[in-house]
Amino acid sequence: MNETSVKQPLFRMIKRDDVTKSQAMCVRLIAVLLSLIVCAAIITGITGESPVNVYLGIINGAFGNPNRIWVTIRETAVLLLIAVGLTPAFRMKFWNIGAEGQILMGGLVSAAWMIYGAEKMPNGILLVFIIISSAAAGMIWGVVPAVFKAYMNTNETLFTLMLNYVAMQIINYAIVFWEKPAGSNTVGIINSASKAGWFPKLLGGTYGLNVLLVLIVTILVTIYMRRSRQGFELSVVGESSRTAEYVKIDVKRVIIRTMMISGAICGLAGAVIVSGSSHTISTSTAGGRGFTAIVVAWMSQFNPIAMLVVSAFFVFMQQGAIQIATQFGLNENASDIITGIILFFMIGAEYFVQYKFRFGRKKEA
């Protein structure tokens, strides 16, 4: 046979079979390492600093002093909380990309309580109101698209996305009333003297209550998802709504119920941000965490421990980027670039978990 006339394709993609968990983790680990190398290469390229200094800067930014460590913990907790909140919705294959809006609405209600409720009741009671009402606000913001989805089969992706912008405009409107000092177009630190409505110190740290709340919610949601009948129902709806109908699960009800839970947790995250750390409200209060958390939840395959690890990694890199930005005179976009690079590699890794390349035609025995 004339071999030259028989052309082979250059390479082919082959689906991997039965990828073990450790193999998958290995691929992801390589992706993380690659992303770190590329990040450092880019920053080195821009600043001319040695890569070692870049890494030291990143570590310094995340863990340089007790205060920075607490900020890293705080940010990790918030990101984890939002990812946990998204888990029920995504398990149901309800593409809730409206966490930003749900967080903002929760934050708005928290700020309102702090402003109007200060000195009218003990701080403990005020905090209870803040927590409950912020969850309620997020719940409302989450349940609206769910109702439309359940009864009219609207597209939840567009709907939740649009509601993010509605929430932002409501915040802008509220800032008009609350701005301080007048004309600044910002709310400023609310109750900076009385600290009414601020999360109190707990477990020896400023952000102890943040961490505690997030841990409690994470454990409750994990139990709900794995052990409860409602958790089972929502997984069935997510896998196949036809199967759900076949076993007489009320699909509409499950959609609405699940989004109530998902929205409420995201709303609570708004309170954790506003009352628990920033003590102010602006349109950037959510700061893209609602989107980052989607990646965190997906990459972790909804495993709570994995979500914790992934959240911590993202926050570590972001905090580090902020540090090297100031250290080497870059602007705040450096952090976004780094997050982008990491996302690129992490999402790309998922492809290589499922497929491998094969070059030419391999003769096998």
Add this chain to the structure above:
Amino acid sequence: MNEMNAIELKNITKRFGSVVANDHVDLTLKEGEILAILGENGSGKTTLMNMLSGIYFPDEGQLFVHGKETVIRSPKDSFELGIGMIHQHFKLIPIFTAAENAVLGLDKDKKGGIAEVNKKIQELIDKYGFDLDIDRKIYDMSVSQKQTVEIIKVLYRGADILILDEPTAVLTPQETEKLFAVLRNMKANGKSIIIITHKLNEVMEISDRVAVLRKGKSIGTIETKDASVDKLTEMMVGEKVALNIDRSEPVDPKKCISVSGLSVRNREGVRILKDISFEARSGEILGIAGVSGNGQEQLLEAIAGLQKYESGEIKFYDENGNETKDKLISFVPEDRLGMGLVGNMNIVDNMMLRSYRESKGLFLNKTGPAEVAKKIVDSLKIVTPDLKTAVRRLSGGNVQKVLVGREIERNPELLMVAYPVRGLDINSSYVIYNLLNEQKNKGVAVICVIEDLDVLLELCDRIMVLSGGKVTGIEDARTTTKEKIGMLMMDSGKGENE
């Protein structure tokens, strides 16, 4: 190289991950013959043919077309070699006519007005004896007409080697006869034809030679005149199988369900079921025959309470003949992994689908479902690594056993099954038939939709035929004939349409 071979495959291997779909397969198609490729589901027939039509690329092996070694890297390569494949699922544009579909995607240099194309197609129709109205659009056509268009399409494009993937699966006996007549005409005109099938009777009727595949390996090719149904079955399954179904006389049948005047419209407002009336009795198997898509699915779903109906009544009766509301209905739907089961969940969780509501409190009780799962796996000999394996990873037969097992385990009073053996190998099919018979003997009313008329005639007590959403006849399965059922399947239901 033998000039007499239209296609010769040597040592073809194709793997999907660790699954070897074709394991060093050899196959020869002689010029001007009809070769049947016979094999159970999963034996690699379609994979092999997809490599000829350029959809897959073989991992190993050589391929000769008209005696010349070639490499087929894309469907286009395959076309240029004169190979035309008629897929099981049609690939036609519904709002186009036959001619428009035939020229779709062809190069401009083959142009000529649509009138010219129509003329050529009319010539093909006359030459081979097709039955087709050339001006009709695809959406107006029956399944067999659509198939005709697919065949004309590849002929128009100059194919001289035709591959038909399970062409008779969607046809009535009469339509099958017509198709076979056309195939014989094409053979007489020098075309070489491969027909993939798992129906033995058809192999015996149409083919010159039979190639048998089993578990991805070629078992052998024999002349059809030397073959027998028993011999082919043995080659296909690898062992001797007793192919008979014990049909007992119904014991004390009592009315279990009556349906009267049932009409169902689909979302587009088209009436799928028109004025359906029948009754099913305990201790009896009622078969439903009909070309698929004639309302079988909607009828079963309406009885199961999953489909709203426009008018009519569905009534259930207890042993004493009194009307009752609570009948335990088990339903094995056609779409096993999309409706009956959750593919990504394991066997235990799939058992839990039916029983999770029974556990008390907020939390799930997994021990009960785990016991049921173990029992079913043991009694139906389901092949699975363990109970924690996602059901979609099981083979088709095992998936069906999980589903049927779960539904029977509920001790139903009415059992409905839709296409229970579709995609199953022969042994699994007979396991399912026996389970249905067992339920019948226990006094359960069984309603089953089955495509294979031979099986229907052997298994059921009565056969109801649906055509165009209407009941065109209810026959005694012991006395009726296949031809009679086939006639009823093509009956438009006499009378007004809509």
